[in-house]
Amino acid sequence: MTVRRTGTIAVLAAGTLLVGVASAAHAATWRYAFEEAMDEVQGKFAQKFKEEVEKNSDHTIQLFPFGTLGESADIMEQAQAGILQFVDQSPGFTGALIPEAQVFFVPYLLPQDQETLNAFFRNSKAIHEMFPKLYAEQGLELLTMFPEGEVCMTTQEPVHSPSDLEDVKFRVMTNPLLVESYKAFGATPTPLPWGEVYGALQTGIIQGQENPGFFLESTKMYEVTDVVTCIGHNNFTTAVMANKDFYDGLSEDNQKMIQAAMESAFEYILDYQKNLQDESLKKIKEAKPSMQINILPEEERQPFMDTADDVEAEFINMTGDSGKKILDQMKADLKSAKQNTQ
Incomplete structure (x- = not known):
């Protein structure tokens, strides 16, 4: 965010x-x-x-x-x-x-x-x-x-596969792993402070960014982009x-x-x-009826999902044994959370 x-x-x-x-x-x-x-x-x-x-x-x-x-x-x-x-x-x-x-x-x-x-x-x-x-x-x-909230992308053109992000200069936070993630998604990640994002989208310096739905609505990202795409890849x-x-x-x-x-x-x-996510996306559509809001189905998400292992390996490469222990524990915690809520 x-x-x-x-x-x-x-x-x-x-x-x-x-x-x-x-x-x-x-x-x-x-x-x-x-x-x-x-x-x-x-x-x-x-x-x-x-x-x-x-x-x-x-x-x-x-x-x-x-x-x-x-x-x-x-x-x-x-x-x-x-x-x-x-x-x-x-x-x-x-x-x-x-x-x-x-x-x-x-x-x-x-x-x-x-x-x-x-x-x-x-x-x-x-x-x-x-x-x-x-x-x-x-x-x-x-x-x-x-x-x-679930993170979604806003871009100038529709995104249905990683190939649609090719040559798209995509704003990311100043986070090395997020850079690697969007490289894996096919984009050209461009770290920028938040205060510069709206203007950079307006002038074409960048063509995309990601944030939770409520933030896309409250910061009016729909004014300077034309498509919201949700691929289920993260929750902020x-x-x-x-x-x-x-x-x-x-x-x-x-x-x-x-x-x-x-x-x-x-x-x-x-x-x-x-x-909140659904309400925010609805408000975006009401504010700008021409805005495309695409919730990608499973088959279109799969190519994005296929990049996860490479990004995970890069995370371990960046953080070593300490990062691997954190990741392993999080996976165990997530498994437990799923079992306890079924």
Whole structure:
């Protein structure tokens, strides 16, 4: 999904945030930045978390949606520096910092069935036991991960096979594995910060991009593309983290309160997303009746699915034994989630 602007505004905003940092032992204002708008999925999650924290403590949560503090790299740096207490960032960007997090971009790894997907995120040992150690090495406390919706492509021309993506300059996040995935799909992957995507599509610098349905609708990607194609290859994942020094310095009661607020927001956001994909695609069609929306059938998906093994091998090549252990555990977790929801 995504993330967005940069420049002196981020520096100025970060400097402002340094003023008046309160002791965590007393009522404090905690700062939480995320990669989307307030009315998008990450924003809805953040608002629910804020509501729960403020209902159950004397602390205040100050929310910073996309664009207020810079691009993804900016808010991550601010979280690691302790300027922000909380940050929501997709593994699509964190993958440069934590290569193993790129596992979420192995195509066709995550299930399309929502019940199985939710069970996986609730119970995954990879997410709840293995990833926290990797995030801690980067000064971050991993609090939760959650899905945001099926990822679909928007392009200028219809896509029914990898050959239709040949010579298409396709925007991807700055994620090495996502680059490899779209190479395998036949496209020419072009990493770009989110803030440049709309204009690049408008001017023809790129001809395609991918995001969950709600984000395609809310960011009006349909204005600068003509076709939405859903091939079932991924569900956008994001992660909420805290600055580890901040979190470790909290009382046990405050840590428990934060965890409870995260769990409440997690369940809320899973419920919020019911039917969100279908509703978003319907809104796109209403806003632009000429927009083609193609949900590829199994036989047309198969050539894309056939690339998954090569991308998986590339992931292991990039991350070594650590990545293989993560991948193996995720597969075991997914198998368990499927068995428990049948």
